[in-house]
Amino acid sequence: MKYPKNGRFGEFGGKYIPETLVPAIEELEENYLKFKNDKKFKKELDCYLKAYAGRPTPLYYAKNLSEKIGGAKIYLKREDLLHGGAHKINNTLGQALLAKKMNKKRIIAETGAGQHGVATAMACAALGMKAEVYMGYRDTIRQKQNVFRMNMLGCEVHPVKSGSKTLKDAINEAIRDWITNVENTYYLLGSAVGPHPYPVMVRDFQSVIGNEIKSQMKKINNKTPDTVIACVGGGSNAIGTFYPLVDSNSEIIGVEAAGHGLKSKMHSATLSAGSKGVLHGMMTYLLQDNEGQVTETHSISAGLDYPGVGPEHSYYKDTKRIKYHAATDAEVIDAFLLLTRTEGIIPALESSHAIAEAVKVARKSKKSENIVVTLSGRGDKDIEEIQNYLNKHDKN
Amino acid sequence: MTRIKEKFAELEAKKQKALISYIMAGFPNEKATISTVRGLVKGGADIIELGFPFSDPLADGPVIQNAGTISLEKGTKIAKFFSIVKKIRKETKVPLILMTYTNILYHKGYAKFISEAKKAGIDGFILPDMSIEESKEYLQAAKNKADTIFLISPNTSNTRIQKITKASSGFLYLVAVFGTTGVKTGIKKYTLDAIKQVKKQTKGKIPIGVGFGVSTPEDVKKYIKAGADAVIVGSAYLKLIEKTPQNKLELKITSFTKSLKKQTIL
Numbered sequence: 001m002k003y004p005k006n007g008r009f010g011e012f013g014g015k016y017i018p019e020t021l022v023p024a025i026e027e028l029e030e031n032y033l034k035f036k037n038d039k040k041f042k043k044e045l046d047c048y049l050k051a052y053a054g055r056p057t058p059l060y061y062a063k064n065l066s067e068k069i070g071g072a073k074i075y076l077k078r079e080d081l082l083h084g085g086a087h088k089i090n091n092t093l094g095q096a097l098l099a100k101k102m103n104k105k106r107i108i109a110e111t112g113a114g115q116h117g118v119a120t121a122m123a124c125a126a127l128g129m130k131a132e133v134y135m136g137y138r139d140t141i142r143q144k145q146n147v148f149r150m151n152m153l154g155c156e157v158h159p160v161k162s163g164s165k166t167l168k169d170a171i172n173e174a175i176r177d178w179i180t181n182v183e184n185t186y187y188l189l190g191s192a193v194g195p196h197p198y199p200v201m202v203r204d205f206q207s208v209i210g211n212e213i214k215s216q217m218k219k220i221n222n223k224t225p226d227t228v229i230a231c232v233g234g235g236s237n238a239i240g241t242f243y244p245l246v247d248s249n250s251e252i253i254g255v256e257a258a259g260h261g262l263k264s265k266m267h268s269a270t271l272s273a274g275s276k277g278v279l280h281g282m283m284t285y286l287l288q289d290n291e292g293q294v295t296e297t298h299s300i301s302a303g304l305d306y307p308g309v310g311p312e313h314s315y316y317k318d319t320k321r322i323k324y325h326a327a328t329d330a331e332v333i334d335a336f337l338l339l340t341r342t343e344g345i346i347p348a349l350e351s352s353h354a355i356a357e358a359v360k361v362a363r364k365s366k367k368s369e370n371i372v373v374t375l376s377g378r379g380d381k382d383i384e385e386i387q388n389y390l391n392k393h394d395k396n
Numbered sequence: 397m398t399r400i401k402e403k404f405a406e407l408e409a410k411k412q413k414a415l416i417s418y419i420m421a422g423f424p425n426e427k428a429t430i431s432t433v434r435g436l437v438k439g440g441a442d443i444i445e446l447g448f449p450f451s452d453p454l455a456d457g458p459v460i461q462n463a464g465t466i467s468l469e470k471g472t473k474i475a476k477f478f479s480i481v482k483k484i485r486k487e488t489k490v491p492l493i494l495m496t497y498t499n500i501l502y503h504k505g506y507a508k509f510i511s512e513a514k515k516a517g518i519d520g521f522i523l524p525d526m527s528i529e530e531s532k533e534y535l536q537a538a539k540n541k542a543d544t545i546f547l548i549s550p551n552t553s554n555t556r557i558q559k560i561t562k563a564s565s566g567f568l569y570l571v572a573v574f575g576t577t578g579v580k581t582g583i584k585k586y587t588l589d590a591i592k593q594v595k596k597q598t599k600g601k602i603p604i605g606v607g608f609g610v611s612t613p614e615d616v617k618k619y620i621k622a623g624a625d626a627v628i629v630g631s632a633y634l635k636l637i638e639k640t641p642q643n644k645l646e647l648k649i650t651s652f653t654k655s656l657k658k659q660t661i662l
Contacts, residue, residue: 293450
């Protein structure tokens, strides 16, 4: 679906927004459509992506890991090597540059694990703009390093103490700020969620991942990957990986956070266990109770701890183009340790969900097959969380 | 004709404007809601908006958010809400509007939810996150059953005002300020301009209610003077409920409502 008419991917998406935001959303869509094909804008963004963020990222053949498993060849798309340590910078540079062209003086953003907040702070510092970030109070505690990083980058962090005090509440609060300061503020949303045009715009800015994978695989064996895998919270690294490949023959798998297990209610596996609903301006799959109240989620990775998901993923789930699986906290820790020890690469806990799935798929596949996994971020931010987990479960 | 339309016709004949009072159902408990409604009716509220709590109220400020959280914690479910509405209906014919978020209706199914609400005694709906672009199914479900009250903002274009007016019945809800509910910023010139503009665009086809940040008799007076057909007071009520002991609630609500209502009598 190239550019969704009325912002709908099938029945999903749309714009369920307070009236005050309508002019801002219309202005955003108008400017996005104008600049996305503007040669000068694209050139400027490309410069930043190359020289500032570090694109293209390598496609690394994880030989040790592949041989240890003894199945298909596993390739890692190294978004963890980007400036800031995650794929988030692809989107924040794009949107911050757009905001600058729109003459917006004030940038606000939400963040879960803090990666989007940090990437926003970096992009804004680089482009000479002022950013404020909303972050769930619980997340400010478990990712306090990222709070310091944002502060150092000159960005104000507002801890959000309403609701479950995590990502969804940070989005609510950012939207409330946007409603209040709509005339001068640009809302730099960090995932492929929210009202149209955010899901399609974020997808487009992240599609650099999938486009590079396509040309890099072509150089390696002149075909598209047999399987591509990425983790899904809101789903921005996943849609950026998948979208350029949806018309190919590749098998595509998104991996959600199964937390303590899908039957435990302590998970964030929206597509695997959710139902349709309306949240944060979009119609999509949600984790909700039988009255339509959005439920609290759990994941060992703060970045996947979200009860909704990008509407385009909901569409691909229903059309069955993409499979959505889930990995438990325990599987994720195993995958994290396996990759760290075999390859010397420390993956983010979010990305470790994709690694866990890749291990399962590789085991069942022929040696001649290729799996590409998007390693969306590096795990340095998670060391404390992992240490706590290992101490608790006596796995050290 | 719905109860809401009848009420506006009745007020027009009496040369009065409407006082619309908002409270969160189940805040801080069911008994308090019943006492508050009695106080509102005695004090002269023309229309009552009952909030049904949603987990993610992104158009609401801290006061209504907090009331919603408490109401949910106290176990306000849809069935319980409808039973409260039925109890209120046994005592009064005052028009009742349900204010909540889209997902609550969508989840049950618009048609099913609206039918059940209507049966309990609800006359209209306000969904702050329902934009007209997404409202087709909702409007079909509400047709000939309940009024659909849409919101307009001071930055809404004239073309949109026309579209929203077409989709609305009962009254149009003009959001007074850029912001969430309950934020007190004083009366802005842009709000007064917006009232004039919306009146000009709607040409008296539908009453205009002004809400968000309206909290005192002085506010009511100024907005009525500026041309509003109705004023909506919400967070101020919740603050009063929060600090008033239950046995004095009905009395306090009555006298506060009287002080507001006085300003709507021309």
